[in-house]
Amino acid sequence: MKDLDRMMQQQAELMKQLAHPYAEIFRQEKLLKDALSPHLEVFMNFERESQKLRELIAPSIAADLRSVEIAKQLASAFHMPALDEARRAMALGLTLSATGREAARLLHDELHMQAMRHTRDIERLNYIVPEQTPRVDDSESSTERLANPKERTASPRTQVKVSHNVVYDLSPDEVNSAPKIELPPGTDMAALARRIFSREQVEEVFDAIVADYRHDFTKELARGGDARALKTIDREYRASYCIAFVRELGPVIWRLIVAIGVALRIAG
């Protein structure tokens, strides 16, 4: 009897182990579905895409990076703006396992890089041909041209010279009306602090504010917070940043006044 019990227990254990990877996949899939549910109206073909995803997920059940695949497929399936997707993936990552979080982080970085590259491309095209009518040339796309090492490394002067050869995919109107690519929250604050203050000051004070800001922001996004809640967070941290800015700048201004005073005394 005891042997039978032990055997049954072992069998139950085995069943549990076998079911585990699938259960994890279905759990993650449910989480992804829940997170995207507000967009169901826009993306009526969700179920079809979901089926595709299931097919894509199936062969990679054992793969450690399966969450990356899920997230990547989601990104391409719904054609959402890259950074929007990155932020969503980041927020989603908070609800997933450690692998999921890492996957979301990787995806965030990758999509962010893509967005930055795209912005650079647009900026570059605007710079090279500021107010010209686009020339149509099917032989080579702008991306291909920009990939050309000779053009990529060319100085601004050379770039203007080669402008008659430039071909681009978007008209100036399209470029102007294209959605702006948003940087992670607090990027502007961190950049400004880095220009003005020393590395120690930035690390001790401003990076602390920006890091907490990003965490708070991501947490609110994951919680499904609305625009007003996000704006409140933004306002709170910007206020904190301004106070810290004034406090850190105080001694610098004082030293400047003393230096000017000394200089005037020497001159006088």
Added chain:
Amino acid sequence: MPNTELPGLSKKEFLIMGLLVANARKKMYGLELVERSNGELKKGTIYVTLSRLKDKGYLTSEREAEQPGIATPRRLYKVTGEGAKVFRAFMRLGGAQWLQEALA
């Protein structure tokens, strides 16, 4: 040159010290302190207060270790030996009751 100034703590500084001393084994980050302060600390001023406490030598800080899923490491704060001594002195001078009320 030794510091001859008398140690001082504002109410906010005292509250931060209280939270950090109560969780002496754990390093805390700014947002965590705000969340645990029962609305007494605000996000707008906490970082400046933390920075001031650090200048006084009552706190140390370090960058959070890189972890998967954490894009921007936070700054973690911990009370120093001197800070703990000053805090205990203020507690004996009647700070205990105020702290209890503030965190109630």
